[in-house]
Amino acid sequence: MTKARVGRCPRVPRVGAVGAAAAQPRQVNGALGGSVLLSLALPPNKTVKEIEWSFSTGAGVTIQVAEFGPGGFKRPDPQDRFKDRLEMFNEAALRIGALEQGDSGVYGARIKLYPALVEDQLFDLSVYGPVPAPEIQQELLSLSTQECNITLRCWVPAGSDAEAAWQLNSSLGTQWGQPCEDAWMLCLAVPASAFNSSYTCVARNPITERRVSIRLDTLCQPQGKPPPSTHPHPTGGVPAPTTACPRRHAWLVEVAHVPGATGRGRGSPARRRVAAEEEEEEESS
Secondary structure, eight states, X not given: OEEEEXXXXXXXXXXXXXXXOOOOOEEEEEETTSOEEEEOOOOTTXXXXXXXXEEEOSSSOEEEEEEEETTEEEOSOTTSTTTTOEEEEETTEEEEOSOOGGGOEEXXXXXXXXXXXXXXXXXXXXXXXXXXXXXXXXXXXXXXXXXXXXEEEEEOXXXXXEEEEEEEEXXXXXXXXXXXXXXXXXXXXXXXXXXXXXXXXXEEOXXXXXXXXXXXXXXXXXXXXXXXXXXXXXXXXXXXXXXXXXXXXXXXXXXXXXXXXXXXXXXXXXXXXXXEEEEOSSOOO
């Protein structure tokens, strides 16, 4: 699978939210609008006296957001950005509900244990929005009875915190090209024996993914000649007439800006309307 990360910069390490030279924060991922649990790893055979929770966006400001002790769970400032979205799930986990993009950051827990021990733990939370539908952009460079030369681009909008990746769907298990210009574009020289294969453009983040597929036989055919039907007649024998397949959408693929790309590919491509099918995460029967 060929893949490239789109629209997300590497996270810069932050100073510990509680101000000490703490251990590396544990990475936690959450879905926009969902909830996460920040679960502490408490030492065995130790009794918790008090836990103070703090939050920092890495901009130099750290706020205390909660504390848990003999008096129960308390919020020092109930009107801060979290309002009623925080709760102590148990004495070892903080729950954050209705996640917002601004909740991304470092959460610190200062744990006070009997008789006089103090331990700091950090969590680096990243909140991800929904993955947008990827697009497949195609250009037919040349076509003969033996071979089809095409370029395919897997495009995901910039700023979507998603990775773009190509996946080949073929019983032959062979790829007929390589990335060209950038990791999102494939330059393919497809033999006639593989025209019935397909490629899938995958967009994913750590929470969800979406897919769009394109069949090569919709591209590698003379203009006006439909691909051969792969659906037998219900009674066997004569193939049934082909009809529009469900969950297939036709569009005129146009070149759009792709981060890092500077060109449209090679040759003088002929643009035409193609069929692509969007696959859900769960396969339909």
